[in-house]
Amino acid sequence: MQKVRLGKTELEVSKNGFGALPIQRITKAEAVYLLQKAFYHGINYFDTARAYSDSEEKLGAAFSYTREKLVISTKTTAQNEKDFWKDLDESLLKLQTDYIDIYQFHNPAFCPRPEDGTGLYEAALKAKEQGKIRHIGITNHRLAVADEAIASGLYETLQFPFSYLAAEADIKLAEQCKDADMGFIAMKGLSGGLIHNSAAAYAFMAQPQFSNVAPIWGIQKENELDEFLSYEVCPPQLTKELQEEIAKDREQLSGDFCRGCGYCMPCPAGIEINNCARMSLMLRRAPQTAWLSSEWQAKMQKIDGCMHCNKCMKKCPYGLNTPELLAKNYEDYKTFL
Numbered sequence: 001m002q003k004v005r006l007g008k009t010e011l012e013v014s015k016n017g018f019g020a021l022p023i024q025r026i027t028k029a030e031a032v033y034l035l036q037k038a039f040y041h042g043i044n045y046f047d048t049a050r051a052y053s054d055s056e057e058k059l060g061a062a063f064s065y066t067r068e069k070l071v072i073s074t075k076t077t078a079q080n081e082k083d084f085w086k087d088l089d090e091s092l093l094k095l096q097t098d099y100i101d102i103y104q105f106h107n108p109a110f111c112p113r114p115e116d117g118t119g120l121y122e123a124a125l126k127a128k129e130q131g132k133i134r135h136i137g138i139t140n141h142r143l144a145v146a147d148e149a150i151a152s153g154l155y156e157t158l159q160f161p162f163s164y165l166a167a168e169a170d171i172k173l174a175e176q177c178k179d180a181d182m183g184f185i186a187m188k189g190l191s192g193g194l195i196h197n198s199a200a201a202y203a204f205m206a207q208p209q210f211s212n213v214a215p216i217w218g219i220q221k222e223n224e225l226d227e228f229l230s231y232e233v234c235p236p237q238l239t240k241e242l243q244e245e246i247a248k249d250r251e252q253l254s255g256d257f258c259r260g261c262g263y264c265m266p267c268p269a270g271i272e273i274n275n276c277a278r279m280s281l282m283l284r285r286a287p288q289t290a291w292l293s294s295e296w297q298a299k300m301q302k303i304d305g306c307m308h309c310n311k312c313m314k315k316c317p318y319g320l321n322t323p324e325l326l327a328k329n330y331e332d333y334k335t336f337l
């Protein structure tokens, strides 16, 4: 199985990491089965977060007996020292472990630093000294914060959205991490469901220039796991056919499209922005029937109630004009109907 060295952490993880956000949506028994199957077939890296409801608990149930053979990363959204310790203790308890390999600040709007007044970075250092965490990482969706984290020299890993739709600046981040000897963990390798060809997604990540990139695939179903496991045995090559498919997706999905991350929510008008703002793409790239149901028609209709408060726009890490995007998607949706 292909391995990736996560920079100065010296951790060696499987090229296919397991993103444990989607296991929130399945039962504990199903999750334990899926996680253990992944492990027995060579996946040794599992990424979760305190914010993913019972995901940590499911990981704990699956792996407490074999902890030392795994690399586990989790995340905290704490904004102060008190919440940092509360989250860390809770994560250790749920994961049934006494240490976390990589403890990450979960998409903070700023890059935590010593003496920034929050006490967050100092707390992480103390947790490292105590052996509760082994490495300090950061996840983000904002280029500016990611750039600052790399330049600061304070972090051992960066987790950032990265797929074959990556812009030049995102690719540069992966290179900068390599130069800084930081681990680069790629989230959203299927761009939040917009990329359907996982073989193309894998083949892109497996190119030699991305040897330092460790993708974590969000896995919920056994067939999804089987797909990624099969790529270990028989790695897909970037054939002319796959390259053409990637080029077509890049053309269709370039520019201002909503990645479905949900960082702009909640919306005071109750609009489910993370799906409504990319409805046009979903209608064209996924089976349409579900999106045209009466339930979804009602959700799309809520766009009429947008108060143009612009709260979403301020929070979108991709700088999208969200209210405008919602209006465009709604117009298109009505035409579709």
Ligand code: SF4
Binding pocket: 266, 267, 268, 269, 270, 271, 273, 305, 306, 307, 308, 309, 310, 311, 312, 313, 322, 323, 326
């Ligand atoms: S601008 Fe509209 S969509 Fe955005 S948060 Fe405000 S009400 Fe919701």
Ligand code: SF4
Binding pocket: 257, 258, 259, 260, 261, 262, 263, 264, 265, 273, 274, 277, 315, 316, 317, 318, 320, 322
């Ligand atoms: S509008 Fe921006 S923040 Fe909101 S879901 Fe889409 S990409 Fe994410």
